[in-house]
Amino acid sequence: MVDVPELVAQAREGRPRAVARLISLVEGASPQLREVMAALSPLTGGAFVIGLTGSPGVGKSTTTSALVTAYRKAGKRVGVLAVDPSSPFSGGALLGDRVRMSEHASDPGVYIRSMATRGHLGGLAWAAPQAIRVLDAAGCEVILVETVGVGQSEVEIAAQADTCAVLLAPGMGDGIQAAKAGILEIGDIYAVNKADREGADATARELNHMLGLGEARGPGDWRPPIVRTVAARGEGIDQLVEAVEKHRAWMEEHGALTARRVRRAAAEIETIAVTALRTRLADVHGDRRLAALASRVVAGDIDPYRASDAFLADLTGVGG
Structure with a gap:
C-alpha cells in the first residue's frame, strides 16, 4: 500500500518520482485512487489547461515543445500530457516522453508524461482528467495536453481543456479534414503550422472562410483567431501564447472559464x-x-x- 499523504506532499514539493507514482496509480485504476483524488482535490484549481489537437503530421509535438520553452521563459511551471497510441503488445504508450521532448527532460520546472489511449476513442486516455488533476496539485501553472493524431476522434480534447488550439498545416488537405472531423466547432484558436511552406496563405484563407461560414456568434462572442507558426524555429509561438492569454482573459471576463470547468467536472x-x-x-x-x-x-x-x-x-x- 502507498502512503498517499506522503506521496502527495512530495508531489507538492515538485518531486518528479512522486508525480509519476501518482499518475501511475491513476492509469492503473489503483484501489487507492479514491484516497488519492480526495487528497488532491483541495489542492487543485490553479492550473490553466491548454489542449493541442490536429491531424497527424501537423507538428503537435514540436509546437508543444516550443510552448514549453515560451512558458518556461515566463517563469511558469509546466506539465505536459502527451497522449500516444497504445502499444498492441504492452498497452503502454508507443513514444516515450524523453524521446519526444528531450530538450526539456532535465528541467525541474517541466514534467512530461506520455499516456496511452489503451483503445479509448476521442484522442485522450481515459485517465487524462485525473492525471491533469495530479499535475495541477503538483504546482504546474500551465498544463499542455497533446492528443494522439487520429483525426476525427480528436474532438474529445475540447472537453478537457480550458483553451483548445487546433493545428493545421499546408499541403495536407487540412481544410477538408477540419470540416469532416468537426474540429471547426471545438477550436478556440487555430494555428497554421509550417507556415514557411507553400500554400500556407491559402490554408489560412480557406480556414478563415470556413470559420465564417460556420459562425453563429453575437457581437461580444469569442471569434477564434488564426495564428501562423513555424514551431520548429519558434516562429509565431509568442503570438500563439498571446492568443491563449487573450482567450483566457475573455473567458474570465464573461464567466466562461468557470462554466467550462463545471462542464468538465460533470x-x-x-x-x-x-x-x-x-x-x-x-x-x-x-x-x-x-x-x-x-x-x-x-x-x-x-x-x-x-x-x-x-x-x-x-x-x-x-x-x-
Whole structure:
C-alpha cells in the first residue's frame, strides 16, 4: 500500500518520482485512487489547461515543445500530457516522453508524461482528467495536453481543456479534414503550422472562410483567431501564447472559464458513475433477478423496457 499523504506532499514539493507514482496509480485504476483524488482535490484549481489537437503530421509535438520553452521563459511551471497510441503488445504508450521532448527532460520546472489511449476513442486516455488533476496539485501553472493524431476522434480534447488550439498545416488537405472531423466547432484558436511552406496563405484563407461560414456568434462572442507558426524555429509561438492569454482573459471576463470547468467536472463524474454501474452490471451476469425478469419477458408478462427499469431499480436502490 502507498502512503498517499506522503506521496502527495512530495508531489507538492515538485518531486518528479512522486508525480509519476501518482499518475501511475491513476492509469492503473489503483484501489487507492479514491484516497488519492480526495487528497488532491483541495489542492487543485490553479492550473490553466491548454489542449493541442490536429491531424497527424501537423507538428503537435514540436509546437508543444516550443510552448514549453515560451512558458518556461515566463517563469511558469509546466506539465505536459502527451497522449500516444497504445502499444498492441504492452498497452503502454508507443513514444516515450524523453524521446519526444528531450530538450526539456532535465528541467525541474517541466514534467512530461506520455499516456496511452489503451483503445479509448476521442484522442485522450481515459485517465487524462485525473492525471491533469495530479499535475495541477503538483504546482504546474500551465498544463499542455497533446492528443494522439487520429483525426476525427480528436474532438474529445475540447472537453478537457480550458483553451483548445487546433493545428493545421499546408499541403495536407487540412481544410477538408477540419470540416469532416468537426474540429471547426471545438477550436478556440487555430494555428497554421509550417507556415514557411507553400500554400500556407491559402490554408489560412480557406480556414478563415470556413470559420465564417460556420459562425453563429453575437457581437461580444469569442471569434477564434488564426495564428501562423513555424514551431520548429519558434516562429509565431509568442503570438500563439498571446492568443491563449487573450482567450483566457475573455473567458474570465464573461464567466466562461468557470462554466467550462463545471462542464468538465460533470463529464468526469458521469464517466466515473457509468463505469461503476457497468462494473456492477457485469458482476450480476447470471443473477437470479435478471434470469427471472428475462423469463417474464419471454412469457410476455412484461416488456424489456419495464424489465430493465425494474432491474436497475433493484440494483441501485432507486425506484424506477
